Amino acid sequence: MKFAITGGAGFIGGALTKKLNSMGHSVRILTRGSGRKSADPQVEYITAKYTDVDSLANALEGCDGVFHLAAAIFAFNYKEFEAANVLTTRNLVDAAAKTNSVKYFTYMSSQAAGGYSADLEHIRTEDDKPKPASDYGRTKLGGENAVESLPARIKKIIFRPPIVYGKNDSGVSKIADWVKMGIMVNTSKGDAYFNFIHVDDLVNAIVKPIEDESLFGGIYYVCENKPYNWKFFIYSMADAMKVKRPFMFTAPLFVLHIVAFLYEIIAKLFNIAPALNYDKVKEASIKGHWVSSSKKWIDRTGQQFTSLEDGLRKSF
Numbered sequence: 117m118k119f120a121i122t123g124g125a126g127f128i129g130g131a132l133t134k135k136l137n138s139m140g141h142s143v144r145i146l147t148r149g150s151g152r153k154s155a156d157p158q159v160e161y162i163t164a165k166y167t168d169v170d171s172l173a174n175a176l177e178g179c180d181g182v183f184h185l186a187a188a189i190f191a192f193n194y195k196e197f198e199a200a201n202v203l204t205t206r207n208l209v210d211a212a213a214k215t216n217s218v219k220y221f222t223y224m225s226s227q228a229a230g231g232y233s234a235d236l237e238h239i240r241t242e243d244d245k246p247k248p249a250s251d252y253g254r255t256k257l258g259g260e261n262a263v264e265s266l267p268a269r270i271k272k273i274i275f276r277p278p279i280v281y282g283k284n285d286s287g288v289s290k291i292a293d294w295v296k297m298g299i300m301v302n303t304s305k306g307d308a309y310f311n312f313i314h315v316d317d318l319v320n321a322i323v324k325p326i327e328d329e330s331l332f333g334g335i336y337y338v339c340e341n342k343p344y345n346w347k348f349f350i351y352s353m354a355d356a357m358k359v360k361r362p363f364m365f366t367a368p369l370f371v372l373h374i375v376a377f378l379y380e381i382i383a384k385l386f387n388i389a390p391a392l393n394y395d396k397v398k399e400a401s402i403k404g405h406w407v408s409s410s411k412k413w414i415d416r417t418g419q420q421f422t423s424l425e426d427g428l429r430k431s432f
Contacts, residue, residue: 117142117326118178119136119142119143119179119180119181119183119220120143120145120146120175120176120181120182120183120218121133121143121145121146121182121183122146122182122184122185122208123185123224124145124185126186127284127285127286127315128280128315128318131282131316131318132183132319132322133159135319135320137158137159139326141158142157142158142160143159143160144159145159145162146175146186147161147164148163148164148165148166162175163175166186166204166208167203167204167207168207169207169211169214172208172211173214173215176211176212176215177215179218180219180220181219181222182220182221183222183224184221184222184223184263185224187200187224187256187259188200188201188252190383191251191252191393192380192383192384192393194251194254197254197255200255201252201255201256201258201259202258205259205262206259206265209262212266213267213270219270219271220270220271220272220332221263221266221270221271221273222272222273222274222275222325223263223272223274223275224277224322225256225257225259225274225275225335226253226256226276227278227311227337227339227406228249228250228256229248229254229260229276230248230257230408231247232249232399232404232405232406233405233406233407233408234404234405236343239405239407239408239409240409241408241409242337242412249399250395250398250399251395252395252396252399260274260335271325271329271332271333273336274335275322275335275336276335276336276408277337277339278311278337278339278407278408279406280312280314280318281314281315281427281428282314282315282427283315283431283432285315285431291350291353292353292357292432294362295350295353295362296359297362298362298363299362299364300350300362301364301365302347302364308404308405309343309344309405309406310343310344310345310346310405310406311339311343312339312340312349312427313338314421314431316422317338317340317421317427318338320419321336321338321413321419324417324419328417331417334412336410336412336413337408337409337410337412338419339408339421340410340421340422340424340427341409343407347364349424350364352425353432355428356428356431356432376393376396376397
């Protein structure tokens with residue numbers, strides 16, 4: 117089969133492309149640029165305008181399925197998040213509906229779309245009403261709503277992964293640089309817990325519905341079913357890197373706001389995505405935990421997830 121991937125040049129998209137190729141499938145990567153070519157006969161690049169439904173439909177025609185991974189994780193305001201995460205998804209949904217070939221649609225949402233858990237006794241599940249705490253989370257939920265409007269002939273599935281990590285991930289690499297320098301900031305009060313998923317586990321999850329179509333039609337949290345605090349994550353990373361564990365301190369909320377403000381100014385000056393912004397500070401300042409249960413997915417598939425410590429050792 118042939119699958120179209122948005123965000124195919126990214127961290128998760130690259131891993132997904134390799135996985136699909138290893139399964140004997142070919143991949144068409146949608147790109148905004150032009151002229152990019154692949155030496156791999158199983159991979160092709162095609163230019164498409166995400167604001168143009170007809171352009172997207174032409175790019176999707178001939179593909180059996182779509183993996184929609186592209187998203188804005190950082191933006192300067194809600195409107196920018198909405199354009200990237202809601203309007204683009206809606207256009208892609210409309211484009212898929214116009215094709216004669218697309219039968220499957222996989223949407224990479226986020227744990228942020230479901231929201232946080234108030235305490236560790238009531239970990240968030242798919243049955244809970246979504247409660248996003250940031251513009252990113254609200255627009256990823258908006259993308260989910262757009263996917264729900266697909267015609268019945270196209271099977272759909274939505275995944276809500278937490279923090280994704282793995283080898284050559286730019287986000288983890290930036291954190292690793294600070295760990296090497298021997299200093300790290302707790303962006304919460306230090307008592308918040310998080311879920312993690314290794315990129316290989318995530319890719320293995322999102323290709324499973326191709327082999328078992330009964331999985332389509334649902335929304336799933338996918339992660340190692342164990343919460344960790346930020347300190348454990350950072351110390352485990354240092355251990356995996358075989359460097360000294362860094363000094364960690366908890367930054368007051370007003371300091372995070374100042375840092376976010378400075379990051380946004382620098383990002384605007386140099387036309388780059390900010391490494392930290394007010395939206396991420398909103399998520400960091402909630403009184404709760406970014407944890408969810410993957411029991412529903414595990415019960416359906418039997419998939420086992422890599423422990424954080426093993427995954428970090430594998431990554432480094």
